[in-house]
Amino acid sequence: MLVKKSESDEGLAEKLGLRLDIPPQLLRQLLARATDLVRSRLLAAATELGDGLSGELKVWDRAGGVDPDFQFALDWDLLMRFATAEAKIVRLPYFLGCFRVHAHQKTSQHIHSIGSDEMTRIRTRLHPHGINPEMIHKYARKARFWGAICSRLAELKIRL
Numbered sequence: 456m457l458v459k460k461s462e463s464d465e466g467l468a469e470k471l472g473l474r475l476d477i478p479p480q481l482l483r484q485l486l487a488r489a490t491d492l493v494r495s496r497l498l499a500a501a502t503e504l505g506d507g508l509s510g511e512l513k514v515w516d517r518a519g520g521v522d523p524d525f526q527f528a529l530d531w532d533l534l535m536r537f538a539t540a541e542a543k544i545v546r547l548p549y550f551l552g553c554f555r556v557h558a559h560q561k562t563s564q565h566i567h568s569i570g571s572d573e574m575t576r577i578r579t580r581l582h583p584h585g586i587n588p589e590m591i592h593k594y595a596r597k598a599r600f601w602g603a604i605c606s607r608l609a610e611l612k613i614r615l
Contacts, residue, residue, distance in 0.1 A: 514542040527565055528573040535577055548605070548614035 517540035518533065525532050538544060557563070562570070578586055605615055 514540050518542070525573055527561065527570040528577060531574070532577050535581060539581075546605075548609070550609070 514537055518536035520533075521529055522532055522536075534544065554560075578591075608615060
């Protein structure tokens with residue numbers, strides 16, 4: 456039904472196609488019926504997720520899409536499965552989105568319960584022989600440091 460409605464609404468077609476949780480078969484239907492402009496935008500956005508579409512969602516299919524068993528770390532799980540599926544993942548030097556922080560959000564409420572359990576599940580899958588917690592903190596510090604550097608440079612209109 457949404458695919459049919461999107462045939463006459465380019466904005467709806469683009470919004471649907473850019474969702475990360477869209478089933479591959481629905482995205483294929485959208486692409487088949489989209490205008491040239493919307494199709495080019497969706498294909499350009501899809502290349503940010505990996506190999507791109509070139510007729511099929513190769514990386515999405517190899518990674519298996521979003522795992523509905525995850526409630527908290529589903530994005531991290533998907534990114535790790537994309538990496539395992541040999542997707543090309545790059546950092547784009549542009550602000551693409553955000554989320555607001557508040558006391559009742561899922562991240563704040565469940566980081567030490569559901570979040571911790573799910574992150575441990577992902578780490579165990581990636582490192583079956585275990586991982587040193589200090590190593591996790593080392594890489595987290597490095598990521599925060601470089602995030603701060605990139606943020607400051609972006610304020611100065613310098614893109615890395």
